[in-house]
Amino acid sequence: MKAPLRALSYGASAALTLVIMIGASLLLWIGVPVAWLWIGSQIQGSTGNLGLAILVMMVGALASIVALALLLGQLSHANDRIREARGQGPSETPLLEIVLVVTAGIAVVGFAVWFFVIAGPGPQIAPTN
Numbered sequence: 001m002k003a004p005l006r007a008l009s010y011g012a013s014a015a016l017t018l019v020i021m022i023g024a025s026l027l028l029w030i031g032v033p034v035a036w037l038w039i040g041s042q043i044q045g046s047t048g049n050l051g052l053a054i055l056v057m058m059v060g061a062l063a064s065i066v067a068l069a070l071l072l073g074q075l076s077h078a079n080d081r082i083r084e085a086r087g088q089g090p091s092e093t094p095l096l097e098i099v100l101v102v103t104a105g106i107a108v109v110g111f112a113v114w115f116f117v118i119a120g121p122g123p124q125i126a127p128t129n
Contacts, residue, residue, distance in 0.1 A: 011086070013082055014083075017082065018095070021099045022099055024068055024072055024075065025100055025103035025104075026106070027068060028069075028103075029103055029104055029106075032061055032064045032065060032068065036057045036061040037057065039056065039057065040054065041053070072100075073096075075096070076094060076095065076096040079095050
């Protein structure tokens with residue numbers, strides 16, 4: 001049985017930990033970049049200062065990534081404690097590693113679909129002849 005599916009067999013606390021871990025990972029890969037790009041665009045639009053917008057985006061994204069990494073680390077430790085409480089040995093592949101790789105793949109596929117199918121690779125305001 002794969003590690004994420006095995007985590008579900010450890011009980012409700014392990015399942016909740018897994019769900020929060022997946023949500024935080026998707027937020028890390030998708031939510032943080034989109035949110036800070038939007039915030040930066042609002043700053044640039046209202047002030048006309050691109051440098052300030054980029055600075056705010058970089059600092060905000062970095063702070064958000066650090067906060068989410070700390071949260072994910074705590075969730076990984078919680079998952080390890082749940083395994084120990086159930087008498088399970090250490091897993092061969094950490095659950096956090098699997099969750100991060102799978103959610104990164106989901107983010108890459110989602111971006112590719114958005115870029116090539118929905119938005120297109122060219123600017124939307126470019127004149128078409």
